[in-house]
Each structure stands twice: as C-alpha cells, then as structure tokens.
Amino acid sequence: MAFNILLQQLLNGLTIGVGYALVAGGLAAIFGIMRIVNFAHGEFFMIAGYVLYYGMSVLGLPYFAAAALAIVAVVAFGYLIQRLTIEPLMETDPLNTLLATFALSLFMFHSVVVISGSGGRTIDTPFDGVITLGNVILTEQKLLVMVAGVIFLGLLAVFLSHTPVGKQMRATAENRYAATVLGIDVKRIDRFTFGLGIALAAVAGVLIAPLTPLVPSVGTAYTLKAFAVIVLGGMGSIPGAIIAGVGLGMVEALTAGYLSSAWKDGVAFLVLITVLLTRPNGLFGQGVAH
Amino acid sequence: MLSIDNLIVNYAQVEAVRGVSIFVGTGEMVALIGANGAGKTTVLHSVMGLLKPKAGTITLKGENLVGRPSNRILDLGVALVPEGRQLFSHLTVQENLEVGYGRKFRMRFDRKGFQSRLEKIDGYFPRIGERLNQIAGTLSGGEQQMVAIARALMSDPDLLLLDEPSLGLSPLMMDTVIALLTRLHGEGMAILLIEQNARAALRISQRAYVLDSGRTTLDGEARPLLNDPRIQQAYLGL
Amino acid sequence: MIRIFLTAVAVVVAIGAPFVVTDLYFQQVMVIFGIYAIFAVALDILFGFLGVHSFGHAAFFGGGAYVCGILMETYGVSFGLSLVAATVLSALLGLLVAIPALRMRGIYFAITTLFCAEVVRLIVTNVPSVTRGTMGLTTPLPSFPGVPYGYENLGFYYLTFAVLALSCFLLERFRRSPLGRSFIAIRENEQLAASVGVPVFRIKFYAFGVSGGLAGLAGAIYAPFIGIISPDLLSPTYSAMGMLMVVVGGFGTIYGAIFGAFMFSVVTEIFRAAAELRMIIFSALLIAAIIFMPRGVLTPLIDYLRRPSRREPAVLDVNRKDEA
C-alpha cells in the first residue's frame, strides 16, 4: 500500500516535472545563448493557458486546435516582444534586460488580470477520463502531458544535436565571438532562440493549464520554479534543466504527499539556495548541450 | 586582393589603429608583426567586420567591406582564425567543422557538400579524420589549433586571416602550423598572418608590415627584414 | 541657496497642506505617497548609491508591515514600539538576506534576492496561526499623541513625512560627504573602489541592513494605515513597484525616487486609474524608460535645467589650459 502511494506521488511528480522541464528548458536556452534572464518566461506559459481557454470557450475550438492557436499566438507575441524590447537592449548593461523582462512580466500579468480578472478559470479537455493501473490512478490529461512533453523534449534534443541551426545555437551559446567570426548570424539565432524558448513555455502552458485552475499568478509561480530549475541544472544547460525540472517535480510531489502541500514550494527554494551557496555553477555545470 | 587604405579605428576610447594601409595581393602571404598592443588584432577585426572603423577603406577584390556584417564578409571569401583558437570546446570536432561550413540559417544540412569539403581539407590535416567524433575541448593545444584552421577553411575562403596561430604551441607543433601555412600558400591561398614570433613569420611570408602604436613603421620584402635591427627596435625599443 | 529655499518651501507646504486641504481622501493619497516614497528612498540606497540591484525588497516592506501588525494586533504593543521593532527586525532580515546574496554576482544576485523574498512570503502564508495566512491580518488603528480621535490620517501624515524628510536629509548629507563618495565609487566601479581601500563587502552588507530597515519602517507605517495586510505585500509585485518608482524617477538621486513615488501614487490617483491599470501603465513606462531614457525621466531634465548657461552645449573645452 505504501508503495502504491509512493508510486502515485512519483507519477504526479513526473507530470509536474515534465511541465517544469519544458518551461525551464526554454529559459535555459534563452539564458545560454542570449545571456539574458527572462523574468517574463512564466507569463508566456500563463498567457498560452488563457489563449487556450478563450479559444475553447469563446471561439468554440476543439482542444488541439485551440492549443495550436495558443502556441502560435504566444510565439508571435514573444517574437514581437523580443524585437521591440529585448533586441535594442542586448548590447547594453545586462541589468537593463533584467529590468525590462521584469517589467514585462508585470505588464503581462496585470493585462491578463484586467482582461480576465484574477479569479480562476477551468479548462475542460476531452481527456477527462481516468486510467487505473492497479492502485495507481492517472487522468488522461496527465498521460497526455507526459507523452506530449516527452515527445517535445525529445524533438528539442534531436533538433539541438542534429540540425544545423541546433548546432549553431550550441556553438553560439558556447562562444558568441567565435560564432560571429565564423559567419553565424547571431542576431537571427537570438530571435530564433527566444521564439523557441517561448514556444516550449507555451507548449507547457496548453498541456498543464487544464490540470489546474488557471489564475494569472501561475505565470510568476512558474517563472520562479523555472529559475530554481535552471540554477540547479547549471545556468544555460538544457539537458541539466530537463533533468533538474523532472527532479524538482518529483521532490515537490513527495513533499506534498509526505509532509504538507503548503511547504512544497519551500523545498524547491531551500534546495535552490543551498545549491547557490555551495555550488554557484549549479549541479551540472555550464554548457547548453553537455 | 585585400586592400586596406588609411584605416583608423577607435577601440574603447583608444585610437588603436591610426592610419594603416595594407595590401595583400592574390595568392600572397603577408605578415603583420609588431609588439603587443600595436593594433594588429584590431586590423584583422576590422577586416572581418567585427569592429567599425572610424575612417579609411577596406576592399576585397574591389568590393567594399566596411559596414558589412561578418557573415556577408565571409561570403565574399574571407575567413579568420582568431587568437586563442576559440573552438566550441563542448562540441565534437565534426560539429565544429559543420558550423564552419553550414553557417547559413538552414534547417537542412548540405551533407554532400560538407563531405566533399571535408575530404579536401582532410589532406591538410591527416589526423582530423580519426578524431571527428572527439569533443574538441579534449584535444591537445596543437590539435585544437589545427581544428581552428580547418574550421575556418570549411567556408572555402580566398583570403585567410590568422591571429597568432603559434601562441602557446610547442616548437614542434609550431613547425607543423608553419608547414601547413606554407602549403596553403603554395596552393594559391592569400594569407594575412599576425604572428608574435616575428622571425618565424618573416621566414615564410613574401612581404611584411611592422606595426607600432597603431601605425605602419616599416614594410617591404619579408626576407631582408629578418635581420633588420629595426625589427628588434620595434619589439624591444631603443 | 536655491536648494535651501526650495527645501523650506517644501517643508512649509508639507506642514500646511492638511490644514488647507482638509479632504480626507486627499490626505490618504498623500500618506500613501509618503510611504511609497520612503520605500523608494530605501531601495535607492542600494540601487542608486551602491549599484546593488535587489529584486526582493518586498520582503522588507511586507516584513515590516507584518511585524508591526502582529505586535499591535496580537500582542497589543504600542504603535511607537512596534515601529521600532519592525525597523530593527527588517534591518536584521536585510543583513540575513545579504549574507547569501552578496556572495552572488549579477543575475545570481537578482535571483537570490527574489527567492529570499519568496521564502519570506511562503513562511508568512504558511503559518496562519501567527499571520492569519492568506486571510490577511487586520491591524488596529493607532492613536497619535496630540491628535484627536478621528483625525488619525493627520497623525499618519505627519509621521510619514517626518520620517521621509529625516531620511532624505541624512542621506543627502551623507551623499555629499567624502564618505558618501566612496559609496558611489562602489556603484561606479567596484574593483577600482576596492583597489583604493574601500571595504566593498562590508559597506554593501551594512547598506542592506539600513535599506531593509527603512523599507521595513515604511511597511510598518503602511500596515495600520491600510488596516488589513495580506501576503501579497511580499510578492514580487511590490518589489517591482519599488523598482518602478526608483528607475522611472532616475536612480542615484533622492528626488528621483520621490518623484517616482509621486508619479506612482498621486498622478495615477488623479486619473482614478484602477490599481491594475496603473501597474500596466507603469510597467510599460518602465520598459520605455529603460530603452529610451536609461537615466530616468527626471534626472536628464534636472541636468538640463542646472546647466550654467543653457544656450551653450555642455561640452568641455579641452584646450583651455593650453591656451592659458
């Protein structure tokens, strides 16, 4: 019996962890290549959830169509934001991009509050069934999160290691100067990276949003979790972010299951601050792909 | 081929280059020597479009290079081997070469073109072929320098710029690099070489320019300069 | 001279204003402005003077509010004593945060301060027996000596502006002293400052305490004034609010921080903008300010007015000495 509870918690943790891995993987890519910390990252996750909600409830679209719409819309919005606010600041004091993305997160958060109110929204997907495996239960949506999440993470890995652009991204992350010398259009890589990072957050948003009541503050929560994850995984390391993301999800689920759900965020922060103090380069060190 | 005329570059408030004119003919190997801080790297960076000159012109085969982004300059046939090698040390040797080859923003990779280019280059670096899957950072210093040169050659340049290729190399490895440059030059590639080891550079070059505090103080045939006391003066002061 | 005159005018106006405009709502807005201004000035000690960019100052503002609220509500401690306790405890909290944070550089520093604030928020949210958790804590209205019942706003008004004036006075005095120059040296170039013997870490550490204490004092006045406080006070939104005020006003100058607070509280209040709309406007303004006016809105304006002769451009004549 106790084993079943453990298994159940681990499964829940895996679902959450895949979400963290997607959000943090994008954040790690953006940091690794552009050297900026995107404080608004979770807000893109949140907005994807809201576009999904309105796509389904107002436009009456089916789940997958609304999800696709949400991802496209959020990426387009992110691209616009990158061109308008981040690109002009890339060559200036790093504090500027930090402040700008912080302001951006406020802007997005409060805009959603004005448009949709601060109350929760629930999204009903067609995957509301429950799968029972022995004593362990799993909703179909959670299964979808895991399957789709793993597929997307796998696609990301393949993309980074096997496509020219993926290799250029890793090269740029490691040595921007050498990349420029070799004729890589680093500005273009930046734009693409930002778009990709946002897309991953949006994917996580459309997958996770139906699992929880959707509130505007979920964005900030995810930003903070993603920060914890990329610090744990080694700033800028995408594989590190994925491993640390899944790991954090598990630890949180176990904490929620065995201690109290109120303190599960505390565990993340505690682990984070300990890591920062003892190993400032994170558990897995530096580098985008290794 | 390359013609730099009266180049002036300010770098971090300093007039790093104050009126330098350099000419590299087709298939010519030219050395650019001088003490540290004389402005040699600044000249190469200006050619490569990494720095914006304050004044002066840089033309390649009659085409103006000033104001063009680095990737366009590369397309015109210039490649730079930067100081300190600057490999992508977490990527494999092959990936380093691929990045040097397929720099255009494309999702599909021209594998055929890459292979044929690689075979061509393999002739220069006999041991690169065995090490394609090795992580670049684990190579020895000399091997890294070889990969750095090979990576620059992947773009099939007409003019190769090298910034201190012998820095930090053992004498034996240095000889290998020198031999490689001589061979490339023999096959008709134009080379502009910055080298701290002035004597080694002068021995293999046809012509040389001596830079001092951002100005050309001496130029001419390389061989006669070898034992010219003014070289020693430029380095050690008198 | 102009400075003294302007200061005198400001003091007279500040003292007299509540007697001229007796509107309760106006007084409330002014108190909020004053509290925000103290908070902004506190943040500016780190941002402006030392170039230390704390992203978690809500911890001190909210922390001060909670200390004051809990002491007054639960333990019946007097308002004055609660203020002192809140200031001291917030200062200690500041020092506590500084220990891990100051070991970090750049973004790590930003993230660490942000997370320290989150930890405080988490604690406050999760010990409802003390803080009432997300329900919020009500705080009794204090009585001010010499202020009749029903006129507490006046008490808050004078308290707030006295604190603001005193902290500005001391800071300004400090800023213009040689000791203050060494502080600014840290902001300008930490490595260079250390090379001339300035103990950078120690100064930053104590400044964290002072800034945290002052922010806590602002929060401690805020709690009984508002009457009910919730863990929202500790959220990144409040940290951001302080940063908005400092950056929009232009950091490193005390008047910039006050101007930022004024814009944030009074001007938006005049337009009766809802709280949410105000944050939208201000965050957009902040982004615009970072891109187009990195030195804030007010500083370039004042520089322009201060120029000895406005017709001549402020370009230095480098040849002056050679000609002489």
Add this chain to the structure above:
Amino acid sequence: MTHLFQAFDITKKFAGLVALDQVSFHLDEGEILGLIGPNGAGKSTCFNVITGTLKPTSGRIELREQDITGMPPYLTAHMGLARTFQHTTVFQHLTVRENIEAACWLRSKVGLGCTLLRTSSYRSSEISLKTSVDDILSMIDLRHVQDSRAKGLPYGYLRRLGIGIALGTNPALLLMDEPAAGLNPTESAEFSKLARRLRDFGITIVIVEHDMKVIMGLCDRIVVLNYGKKIAEGSPGVIRRDPQVIESYLGKSHDEAETARA
C-alpha cells in the same frame, strides 16, 4: 639591507596550467621597476597576485617585511600598495575632483556618525582632505578640469586621472598596468615625466608595459617573464642585449632555427 617589497617563489596554477613558476624579485624604495614579457608570459597574473586579486598557489609576498600574500585588494591598499588599471578605469559619472575624493577613503578617518552630524572633526578632516585632493590634482595636472565629469574627457586625461585615483590612497608602492597603452608619443613622454615626478616624491613604482620605449627610458631595473618564469633581470641596457630576451620576443634567429632543424 631590507627591501621595500619582496616576492619569494610565487607560483600560480590555473587548472593544471602553470601561469607563474617560482618567480622572485624585490624592490627598493624609490625604484622604478619594469615587468615585461611577450604575450601570455604571466605578467598580468603576476600583477594580480601582488595586488591580491588572485591568490598564489604557493610563495610569499612581503611589503615592508609584512606578509601580504593573498590579502584582498582593499587590505593591500591599507598596507600602502596602490594600483592602476588598464585602459580608462575611473569613476565615469563623477567629476574629476569627486573621483579623487572617492579614492581618499583611507585618508578620511571620520566615521558615519560624525559625517551625519557634521561635527567639528568632520569639518577639519574635510579641509585637510580638500588640500590633499588639490595636491593630487596639481600633480596629475588636471586642476583645470576638476569639475568636469570623467566621462567624455580625452583619453590622456583619463589615464592621468587613473593614476590620481591610485594616489588617493597615499601609497608607498604603486603598480601600473600598461600605463602607456593607447597613448600617443607626446602623451607617453608626459607619462614618463609624471612617473619620475612620483618617484621623486618617494613612491616606488612597478610598471607592466608593452611600450618598450617607455620601459627602456624610464625603468631603473627590468624583470623579464616568459612562460611564467623569470628569464632575465637587470638594467635596460643589459636586457636589451640579452639573447634570451630577444628570442622570447622575436623567436629564434635564422641560424639557430636552421641548427635546430638539422
């Protein structure tokens, strides 16, 4: 006889790479010492180890017979060791005068309380500080621009201001990191004059510099590093003719190279 400064066998390794290998040298009061060597010879590492920016792996550094090995920079400054930086490292947004004032931290002995209360001790120390700052401004010849912001001043001025900031600590030993880099010949000559003036004033100077004209013309003694090792030491005349030094800079001469190949 005791030396003002002594470095004993300082070694510094970075991840297995030996950047400095048992380097020893000393300085006597009133000397100008040049520290030279080709690119990557370990000059910067040596400089950073002395100023406390880097901790040596082994070895010992003494100033006035006191051990300063591994002391952080702000404490070495207290011991009387000042440094200048490469390029224009000044407080950009302060005026010239404020730059020097900011550097006088060690001279002003009044505490925070006195500063805030403006006590008489504060005022008298402010007056003495003003005189010191005036003296430094005259020394570096920047009095005429004392109220201009550092940002935007000509490069040569900023280099002098950088030296003025170091003088703010009232140093016994001044280390200069490439003080003549980027200066034109007139400015270099002016710099040499200033350095001699500082020496006459009782300040001992170490210069790391690439401009050999400056080094050869200014230094009493020169220490040459190559591959992290001290390869020569002596007067400019000796160093200039030292075959090992020449080889380290120019590479092997023709004949030697031929012999090596044979």
